[in-house]
Amino acid sequence: MRIPLSRPDVTEREIERVVEVLRSPDLSLGPTLRRFEEAFAAYTGRQHAVAVNSGTSGLFLSLLSLGIGPGDEVITTPFTFIASATSIMMTGARPVFVDIDPVSLNIDPPRIEAAVTGRTKAVLPVEIFGNPAGFDKVRDVVERHRLPIVEDSCEALGSVLHGRKAGTFGTISVFGFYPNKQITTGEGGMIVTDRDDLADLCVSLRNQGRGAKGGWLAHERLGYNFRLSDINCALGLAQLSRIDEIKAKRRQVAAWYREMLAAEDRLIVPNDASGCETSWFVFVVQLAEPYGLQQRDRILQEMGRQGIQVSNYFPPVHLQPFIAVQYGHARGDFPVAESMSRRTIALPFYNRLTQDEIAVICGVLRGVLDACR
Numbered sequence: 265m266r267i268p269l270s271r272p273d274v275t276e277r278e279i280e281r282v283v284e285v286l287r288s289p290d291l292s293l294g295p296t297l298r299r300f301e302e303a304f305a306a307y308t309g310r311q312h313a314v315a316v317n318s319g320t321s322g323l324f325l326s327l328l329s330l331g332i333g334p335g336d337e338v339i340t341t342p343f344t345f346i347a348s349a350t351s352i353m354m355t356g357a358r359p360v361f362v363d364i365d366p367v368s369l370n371i372d373p374p375r376i377e378a379a380v381t382g383r384t385k386a387v388l389p390v391e392i393f394g395n396p397a398g399f400d401k402v403r404d405v406v407e408r409h410r411l412p413i414v415e416d417s418c419e420a421l422g423s424v425l426h427g428r429k430a431g432t433f434g435t436i437s438v439f440g441f442y443p444n445k446q447i448t449t450g451e452g453g454m455i456v457t458d459r460d461d462l463a464d465l466c467v468s469l470r471n472q473g474r475g476a477k478g479g480w481l482a483h484e485r486l487g488y489n490f491r492l493s494d495i496n497c498a499l500g501l502a503q504l505s506r507i508d509e510i511k512a513k514r515r516q517v518a519a520w521y522r523e524m525l526a527a528e529d530r531l532i533v534p535n536d537a538s539g540c541e542t543s544w545f546v547f548v549v550q551l552a553e554p555y556g557l558q559q560r561d562r563i564l565q566e567m568g569r570q571g572i573q574v575s576n577y578f579p580p581v582h583l584q585p586f587i588a589v590q591y592g593h594a595r596g597d598f599p600v601a602e603s604m605s606r607r608t609i610a611l612p613f614y615n616r617l618t619q620d621e622i623a624v625i626c627g628v629l630r631g632v633l634d635a636c637r
Contacts, residue, residue, distance in 0.1 A: 266571030267625060270444035270546075273510060273615035278502040285498040292493045293471075300497035301454075303504055304439075308431045310456040312463035315492040315500075316470050319418040319440025319453035323351035325490065326414045326436040326455055327386065329465040332357050336385040338414070341371040342582040343601040344390040348416050349581045352388065358591065360384070361582050363598040368397035368537060372600075373405045386412045391420035391430050393577070394446075394545035397537035399425055399433045412436070418453070421446045422511045422543030430543070436462050441496075444614075446510055446543055447503035449496040513615040514544040520619050521547050521611065524626040530555065530633050544613070548577050551607040559636045560607055566632045572625055577610040 285296055297315055305313035316322045332338060334356035340348055342361040349359040362375040371389045387406045391399065399415075406413050415434025417423075423430040431437040436459070439445075441452040455466050468474060473487025492500075503510070518534075525533045532550040536542050551560055560576065567574045580601050582593040595602065612625055 265573040269573040271614040272443040281498040281502040294494040296494040296497045300501045311458040314455040314466045316490045320347040321490040322438035322453035322455045329462045337383040340388040373401040388414045390416040394420045396425040419545040424541040426539045449500035520622045547613040557606040575610040
């Protein structure tokens with residue numbers, strides 16, 4: 265591809281930090297892990313941070329730490345990356361989907377209330393594309409029912425709503441560090457919480473069920489090998505030290521897109537919601553009516569043919585075949601999420617994308633829109 269969909273921003277500082285760890289005797293469970301966790305807790309304003317090998321692992325362990333398992337229900341959104349739902353399924357619980365708000369694209373708070381049953385044990389909302397809009401209302405609804413929130417902040421590191429950072433709305437919250445995220449560890453994730461018991465349990469669960477005092481071959485519970493190595497943590501620690509710089513670069517890229525597409529009435533272009541400071545994860549536009557699924561897919565194909573990588577963020581989770589069959593979902597179950605999924609286009613988005621490259625992307629997109637009427 266001439267212009268890829270995403271690209272990590274790794275500098276010599278990150279490379280030097282990784283090499284330092286490689287030259288040390290501590291490649292796993294060492295001091296760099298502890299420093300990364302401490303720095304991340306301080307940045308998010310939470311009491312505890314527990315590094316794991318992926319955001320998916322973080323969601324799964326967070327649910328387990330709350331005692332969620334077979335027979336339980338967890339309310340979540342159908343408009344997200346699939347791990348938000350499969351992490352629930354991995355515990356044996358059932359993901360209960362509710363539709364999304366058509367503006368924020370996040371879970372619609374009033375619909376949560378209607379979905380609560382006697383089996384509901386938690387709510388797992390997602391700050392989609394890094395947008396925390398409505399999370400204060402989600403928290404209000406969920407607290408009325410005295411349910412825990414597992415906040416999926418995997419796309420939202422650095423986002424702020426009314427002065428409150430993403431990752432602080434949940435009883436327990438999770439971030440992801442895949443290479444297309446705001447910061448990357450190559451692969452990895454972080455669990456944050458203010459509860460000592462949840463943090464201690466997640467530390468044990470990520471490390472084969474070992475306890476704090478029992479020794480390397482003493483296992484207190486069923487656990488998993490979900491550790492994040494000090495090598496990965498060195499990369500993450502260096503990236504976290506640049507988070508303000510990274511956010512500023514991504515804000516600039518988003519601003520260039522908004523400026524160049526401002527007059528394009530065939531697209532709905534994302535902006536910061538009221539009271540939000542978005543830490544941009546991706547830049548996703550929506551096709552306006554009457555464009556639909558066929559035109560969107562033609563646009564994806566043609567832009568790829570012209571060397572510009574784009575994607576359809578996100579297909580509806582409830583219509584993924586193995587989920588639809590298992591839980592009996594069908595088209596029309598969640599019409600807002602399905603409508604948005606038919607019209608979304610994720611454009612190339614990364615720190616080092618230049619203004620000239622964005623001009624090329626927008627020019628190609630306009631030409632393809634003309635051809636796909």
